[in-house]
Each structure stands twice: as structure tokens, then as C-alpha cells.
Amino acid sequence: MTELPRIDLTSATPGSEAERRVAFQIDRACKEVGFFTLSGHGIAPSTFEDAYATSRAFFGLPFEVKNRCRLQSGFTMAADDYTPYGYSGMLEENAFAYTGKKGLPSDYVEKFSVGRRIDDDGAPLPFSPDLTGRQLRAALKAYFRECEALTARLTELFSIALDLPRDFFAKKTSASNDSLRSLLYPQLNKELANDQGMGEHTDGTLLTVLAQTGPGIQVRDRGGTWITPRLAARDHLIVNIGDLMARWSNDEYVSTPHRVVLSGDERQSVAFFKLANDDALIECFPKFCKDTPAKYEPVVYKAFSLQKMNALFGVA
Numbered sequence: 001m002t003e004l005p006r007i008d009l010t011s012a013t014p015g016s017e018a019e020r021r022v023a024f025q026i027d028r029a030c031k032e033v034g035f036f037t038l039s040g041h042g043i044a045p046s047t048f049e050d051a052y053a054t055s056r057a058f059f060g061l062p063f064e065v066k067n068r069c070r071l072q073s074g075f076t077m078a079a080d081d082y083t084p085y086g087y088s089g090m091l092e093e094n095a096f097a098y099t100g101k102k103g104l105p106s107d108y109v110e111k112f113s114v115g116r117r118i119d120d121d122g123a124p125l126p127f128s129p130d131l132t133g134r135q136l137r138a139a140l141k142a143y144f145r146e147c148e149a150l151t152a153r154l155t156e157l158f159s160i161a162l163d164l165p166r167d168f169f170a171k172k173t174s175a176s177n178d179s180l181r182s183l184l185y186p187q188l189n190k191e192l193a194n195d196q197g198m199g200e201h202t203d204g205t206l207l208t209v210l211a212q213t214g215p216g217i218q219v220r221d222r223g224g225t226w227i228t229p230r231l232a233a234r235d236h237l238i239v240n241i242g243d244l245m246a247r248w249s250n251d252e253y254v255s256t257p258h259r260v261v262l263s264g265d266e267r268q269s270v271a272f273f274k275l276a277n278d279d280a281l282i283e284c285f286p287k288f289c290k291d292t293p294a295k296y297e298p299v300v301y302k303a304f305s306l307q308k309m310n311a312l313f314g315v316a
């Protein structure tokens with residue numbers, strides 16, 4: 001494999017034969033690679049460009065200013081909720097840790113994160129109080145909304161191929177703690193110890209939607225070869241499924257390792273992470289445990305995610 005499967009939503013009108021075809025193309029991509037590129041998604045290019053431009057302006061502020069754009073305490077808005085908000089600086093995190101690996105190098109990336117509280121203009125989120133902060137907030141709010149709508153559409157397509165009711169995922173994700181991270185990767189230069197923009201990891205998500213200004217992400221196919229996805233247009237997206245979808249599908253769908261490698265060009269990306277409701281019961285889709293036994297016990301989503309995040313943050 002050298003390229004990711006390409007999915008185009010343009011003709012996938014709800015209820016049409018074309019919609020079924022696209023649903024099964026997605027199903028196949030998730031079985032074979034767990035990644036695909038997406039066009040015809042309906043998000044205006046200006047929504048991406050506003051997110052990139054306002055994020056870049058923010059990341060260009062002095063470190064002291066960015067450093068104040070964090071939560072008053074800790075990483076989360078609630079004690080048992082790991083949704084990240086605000087700034088995280090270069091070399092502060094290491095994506096390997098998400099898959100339980102310890103002692104590996106940290107990532108050369110700056111991040112600004114928001115969760116669904118972005119939809120409430122009155123919520124006290126850690127944006128800088130200046131114009132840059134206000135513009136960033138507006139752009140990420142608009143982008144977050146588009147991603148919610150797009151992932152609702154994508155999960156509907158999943159339900160078709162999975163023989164589930166069309167509103168199956170809408171019900172399971174109606175109050176999910178989804179998050180969005182705007183990322184800036186520096187240009188590779190002699191001062192850096194290595195070219196690790198983000199270490200190899202899988203996502204814990206149901207689905208991840210990624211927009212990027214240029215290449216950098218690499219995806220490891222089942223044979224162990226690293227693929228660098230090429231997008232035909234700047235507003236095409238990369239979509240992947242994560243560990244939650246892999247478990248739910250009895251590992252029929254694959255949650256594929258990926259990483260980011262720095263290059264001669266600075267790079268921006270925006271990743272949207274679609275999760276499930278805290279109380280959603282995750283038990284094998286009936287279609288995938290007819291002929292093979294379910295590999296995993298049913299689990300409530302919160303228990304599944306806390307187990308992973310506690311391991312990451314060293315909580316027993």
C-alpha cells in the first residue's frame with residue numbers, strides 16, 4: 001500500500017444508492033487501513049484557513065503570554081474528565097505515552113486544545129484576552145461545529161455498513177466529550193535533537209478528523225511500511241478510526257499507528273477527536289460477532305477511557 005483509500009462524499013445523498021456505496025467504501029477502508037482521505041465533506045475552505053491563521057497568530061505570541069493560556073489547575077475542566085483545554089508547549093507531551101510506552105522522547109509540537117465548552121461563548125476558557133485570543137476562539141468554535149456535523153454524517157455512514165439503526169451513533173455520542181487540537185510543528189533545524197513532531201501512537205477515539213497545511217503525518221500499514229498520505233487539495237481531510245472503534249468492531253476495523261515527522265517546512269494541523277458518551281455501553285456490533293465470538297467484555301465508555309488516561313497520567 002502506498003496511498004490511502006479516497007472517499008468522496010459529494011454524491012452520498014441520504015437514502016441514495018450512492019450513499020450505500022460510499023458507506024461500504026468506508027467500511028472497507030476501515031478494515032484494510034483504518035485511514036482514508038476525504039473530499040466532498042462540505043466544510044468551506046475559509047473555515048480551515050481561519051483556524052490555521054488565528055492559531056498561527058497565537059503561537060507567534062511570546063511564550064509568557066501563551067504560558068498564561070492554561071487552565072488554573074491541571075489538565076482538565078473537571079476532576080475525572082481528561083478533555084484538554086488551552087496551551088501546551090514544545091516537548092511537553094509525548095504521544096508514545098498514550099499507548100503505554102514510557103521513557104521515550106517528547107514531541108516537537110505546540111498545541112492549543114478545546115472541548116465542547118467552546119460552544120458556550122460565556123465559558124471561562126483559557127484564551128488570551130487580546131484580539132488574537134478572541135479571533136482564535138471564534139475560529140475554533142466554527143471549526144468545532146463543522147467537525148461535529150461532519151462526524152455525525154460519517155457515523156451515519158458507518159451505521160449503514162454495520163447494519164445498525166441510522167441514529168445508533170447519534171444516541172451513543174449525543175453528549176460526548178469531543179475535543180479539538182490545533183497543532184504547530186516547527187521546521188526541522190540543527191538545534192533540534194531529532195525530527196519527532198509526534199511519536200508513533202494510535203488514537204483512543206471513535207473517529208479522528210485531521211486537516212493539515214502540508215505533509216508530515218505518516219501511517220503504518222499492516223505490513224509495517226510507513227505511508228505519507230498525499231492530499232489532492234488543501235481542504236481535503238484525513239480521517240482515521242481509533243481504539244474505541246476497533247474494540248467496538250471486535251477488531252474488524254483497525255486502529256492504525258501513525259506519527260508526524262518534521263521537515264524543511266513548518267506545518268500546521270487541526271485534529272478533531274470524536275468520542276462516545278460517558279455512559280455509552282460499548283459491546284461488539286452484532287454484525288461482527290455472529291460468526292466469531294466477541295473478544296472483549298461489554299464496557300461503559302467512561303471506564304474504557306479512564307483506564308487508558310489513568311495509565312498515561314500515572315494514576316493507579
Ligand SMILES: O=C(O)CCC(=O)C(=O)O
Nearest residue numbers: 183198203217260269271
Ligand atoms: O498533526 C498530525 O498530523 C497528527 C496529529 C495526531 O495524530 C494526533 O493529535 O493524534
Ligand SMILES: [Fe+2]
Nearest residue numbers: 201202203258
Ligand atoms: Fe493521532
